[in-house]
Amino acid sequence: MRLRPPGWLLCLLLLPWPLWQAHGSGFDYGLEPRLVAPDTWLVEGRREAFSRDNGGHIVNVAFIVTDAGVLLFDTGPSRRFGEQLRTAIARVTDRPVVHVFNSHAHPDHFLGNQAFADASIWALPDTREQIARDGDGLAENLYGLVGDWMRGTEVRQPDRSLDQALFEFGGHRLRLLAFGGHTGADLALLDETTGVLLAGDLVFYQRALTTPQTPGLDVWRQDLERLAALDYRLLVPGHGPLDREGRAVPQTDTYLDWLDGLLSASAEAGLTMNEVMQTPLDPRFADIALGRYELQRSVSHLYPRYEQRALEPVQKASPAPE
Amino acid sequence: MEKCAKGLLLATLLMCATANAAATEDPLGSPMWDYLRTRFLGDDRYRFDDRVRVELPPFAEDPTQVPVTVDASALAQPVSRIILWADLNPIQHIATLHPLDDRVAPSLSLRIKVQQATAVRAAVLAADGVWYLGGRFIDAAGGGCTAPSLAVADPYWESHLGEMQARLFSPYQPQGPGRARFRIIHPMDTGLVDGIPEFYIEQARLEDANGTPLMRLELSPPVSENPMLSFDTRGVDALRLWLRDNNGNSFAARVNGEGG
Numbered sequence: 001m002r003l004r005p006p007g008w009l010l011c012l013l014l015l016p017w018p019l020w021q022a023h024g025s026g027f028d029y030g031l032e033p034r035l036v037a038p039d040t041w042l043v044e045g046r047r048e049a050f051s052r053d054n055g056g057h058i059v060n061v062a063f064i065v066t067d068a069g070v071l072l073f074d075t076g077p078s079r080r081f082g083e084q085l086r087t088a089i090a091r092v093t094d095r096p097v098v099h100v101f102n103s104h105a106h107p108d109h110f111l112g113n114q115a116f117a118d119a120s121i122w123a124l125p126d127t128r129e130q131i132a133r134d135g136d137g138l139a140e141n142l143y144g145l146v147g148d149w150m151r152g153t154e155v156r157q158p159d160r161s162l163d164q165a166l167f168e169f170g171g172h173r174l175r176l177l178a179f180g181g182h183t184g185a186d187l188a189l190l191d192e193t194t195g196v197l198l199a200g201d202l203v204f205y206q207r208a209l210t211t212p213q214t215p216g217l218d219v220w221r222q223d224l225e226r227l228a229a230l231d232y233r234l235l236v237p238g239h240g241p242l243d244r245e246g247r248a249v250p251q252t253d254t255y256l257d258w259l260d261g262l263l264s265a266s267a268e269a270g271l272t273m274n275e276v277m278q279t280p281l282d283p284r285f286a287d288i289a290l291g292r293y294e295l296q297r298s299v300s301h302l303y304p305r306y307e308q309r310a311l312e313p314v315q316k317a318s319p320a321p322e
Numbered sequence: 323m324e325k326c327a328k329g330l331l332l333a334t335l336l337m338c339a340t341a342n343a344a345a346t347e348d349p350l351g352s353p354m355w356d357y358l359r360t361r362f363l364g365d366d367r368y369r370f371d372d373r374v375r376v377e378l379p380p381f382a383e384d385p386t387q388v389p390v391t392v393d394a395s396a397l398a399q400p401v402s403r404i405i406l407w408a409d410l411n412p413i414q415h416i417a418t419l420h421p422l423d424d425r426v427a428p429s430l431s432l433r434i435k436v437q438q439a440t441a442v443r444a445a446v447l448a449a450d451g452v453w454y455l456g457g458r459f460i461d462a463a464g465g466g467c468t469a470p471s472l473a474v475a476d477p478y479w480e481s482h483l484g485e486m487q488a489r490l491f492s493p494y495q496p497q498g499p500g501r502a503r504f505r506i507i508h509p510m511d512t513g514l515v516d517g518i519p520e521f522y523i524e525q526a527r528l529e530d531a532n533g534t535p536l537m538r539l540e541l542s543p544p545v546s547e548n549p550m551l552s553f554d555t556r557g558v559d560a561l562r563l564w565l566r567d568n569n570g571n572s573f574a575a576r577v578n579g580e581g582g
Contacts, residue, residue, distance in 0.1 A: 097512050270491030270501040271387035272431040272552050274377040300383035307550065311505055312488035314575040 001203030005092055027149055029057045031088040036242055037234055039065050039172070040093060043085065047207040047240060047289040050077075050108075055149030056142060057081065058265045059108040062190065062198050062236050063089060067171020069098030072119070073189060073198045074238075079153040099169060102158050103200030103238065105130035107138040108215075113156035118197060123158035124178055126185030131157055162187065163172045176313025177227075181220025183213040188227065195233030202227060205240030205248035206287060208294035210254060210300045217260045225251045240289075249287075258282050259295075263303055267310035273303050346370040350441040350459050351506040354409040360514055362405050362415075363445060367452045374456025376444050385436050385466030387546045390416075392402050392444040393429035393554075403447040408429040409414060410440035412467050413515055413544055424556070426528060427499055431552035435466035435512070435518060435544045471547045473509035474543035482507045484573035490561060492579075502528075504563050506573060514541040523567045531560035531576075 002023055033041040045059040056077030063072045070089060075082050087099060102110040102123040110131060118191075132185070133154035144152045167174040175190040182201045189198040199209070201221055214220055228249045235243040237252075266276045277296045285291055348355040348372055359368070373396035382388045394401050404419040421428045428446070438444075443457035473479040484506060491501040506523070513520025526539040537553065553560070559579040566572040 262576075269494050270489065270503055270552070271494065272391055273433070274379070274391045274431065275380055277389075279332060294380050297383045300379070300387070300389075304387070304550075307503075308487065308505065311489050311503060312577075314486050314488045314577055 011297050019261035021080050027055065027080055028085050029055060029076075031057075031081075031084050033063070033088050033092055035092075036062075036236070037191075037194045040191070040194055041065065041089075042236060043088065044241065045108075045239060049290060049293055050142065050145040052145075052147045052149075054146070055081070056108055056146045058059065058238075058239060060111075060236055060238060061085060061153065062196075064172055065093045065095060065096075065168075066172055067095075068170035069095045069239065071099040071101070071169055071172075071174075072097050072116065073101050074109040074200070075100060077108040077111050077146070078150045079112065079114045080149055080151070082115030085112060086115045096238050100158075101162070101187060101189065101190075102127060102131070103198075103305070104183045104185060105134065105138075105319040107135075107142045109201070109238075110135075110158070111139055111142065111150075111153050111155070112156070114152075114154060117156060120160050121133045121156070121158040122160040122162050124185045124187050125161045127181075127183075127187070128158050128161060128250060130185060131155065177222040177230075179226070180215060180224040181217075182209075182213050187225070190230055190232060195231070196234045197227070197230060197232035199227060199235055199237055199248070202251050203235060203237040203243075204255075205235075205243055205251060206289060207240040208285070208288050208290045209239075209252060210294060211259075211298045213300070217302070219255055221256050221260075222248055224256070228253075255285060255288070258285070259298060259302075263299070263306040264310075267303070267306035270310075273299055276303055298310065330571070345371075349411075350408045350443075350457055352441040354414075354579055355441075358407060358409060358414060358443075362407065363453050364389065366447075368445070369452060371397070371454040371456065374446050374454050376442060378442055378456045378458055378460050380461060381462055382436050382462035383467070383485055385462045386469055386471075387433045388436050388460060388462075388466070389431070389433050390442060390487065391429070391431040391552075392419075392455075392456070393427065393446075394446040394454070395427050395429060395554075397428075397446060397448055400449040401446055402449070404428060404430075405445045406443070408434065408436055408440045408442045411435070411437050411544055413542055414510060415542040415544065416442075418540040421536075422461045422538060423530075423534065423536040424522050425530065425558050427554035427556075430539075431550075433546040433550055435469075435546055436460060437460075438460045438462055438466040439560040452453045467512050467544060468514045470515045470518060471509040471511050473547060474511070474515075477509055479509055484508065484565075484571060486563070486573065487578040488538075488563070488575055488576040490555075490558070490577050490579040499556055500558065500579070502553045502555055502558075502561050502577065503550065503552045504552075504575065504577070505548060506565060506575075507548055508567065510543060510547045510549065511550075514543075521569060523549065523565050525566045526551070527564045529562045529564065530558060531562070533562070536561075536562055 043061045098123045098290045146220045177188040179186045375393040378392040407414045408417040446454045488504045511521040522543040528537045564574040
């Protein structure tokens, strides 16, 4: 009788190499939770744009460990991220993740939900609507940007609506703050027990902010005014490093003010989109990552509104003969 | 050692050959170059020249509204035609400009749709009978030409078709040109979406206050919905823009300068 290699071995050999990589050392986000306040852990994202190199790990994710279990604020950009986050949380506590909050409907904040299907997943009602409407498109777009890191990722809808102002959990008194300046529905969470403010993407720090769904920079600035009035000790921005000195909110506000002024003045001077995209960056923001890149994106999102405001309705002239 | 010298010689020869070919070899390495050159330029003489400025962002944040500026002013000779196209769009032609008067620069800014990452080019026919080519590559996730116009989902345009906004801006820099900007409500449907026929502005003419034509334009469906056209002008205090779409609707608007 001839010896034949077992079928499973053949199958394994025929696996395409990216799959090998996925099951080997590849696609490791390297998530390292850091204790930043009592019971409060942060997994800090890179100050970069989405890429095949970072797999979408550009976002801050935080969690609060209590006797009643873990409360997680945002779940990251992919199923793999969510699964690795779950493992990372299990390294620091044996308590289960009980509550998950999605701060808003941008893909890097909710596409890790799949890994927490056994928890309650909460979001603002409008955020739930946005995820139901745009989630698949956003996921598809992220596949295009970061590639195979996204394998297996599907939209897992938040199943609970946040409409209360207070959320008591495991001895922590959490104030829920519903804003809208970044996407129309943006959640911030103030832990009154520890003084930690989880600001979501209403605050960017040392990383240029993004504007694709903002209802208006003025709306965003009003939100920041309310955030600035809160009593907090430490702020976790949606993107960028922790802020213990109260610098992140003013930086975000100064940047929005500059962007608004730039777009208005440019439209009033009759500049084209390309000319605005090439405007020199304000030296005040020299240390902020991705300044040029995000300016190009913001001009694309916002400049048409400013242009239209700067133009005047014209009288129809009588059509000339050809 | 001898091998090494031979290699060096070969490399040098190759470099020389490349340098000689540089002016006629597509710097953007696009697979469609030869086909589109024949289509748009025929057998005419041409060369690539950085003085033909084509500006666009490195990536298309919104593939239905990509800003493009073409400017042939730096050629410093009269220009009779400028053809603008995107190599990898299903409809490649974007616009053809016929500058007719010194008071308007051989340039145009507008927004276009891109279907995928592509080279965007301008070919400029100058007085010496040579086409001068500029271009740039843009990265894009895609879908700009086969996405339905926003107008399809919103009946706003039906009662506002052809409405225009405009303004003549004073020079941004002293000694610089003035600028005229026009925006017109029009769906600019490409005909590439199921059940939505092509419906777009195909002709335009910019005139001075007396009706003397300054520039004539032929437009194609890749021009974005609700077109925004910007012209650079000198010594003009009033302008008229006339447009006609492929359904025979014509539109015209007059705009006066900031003093007028």
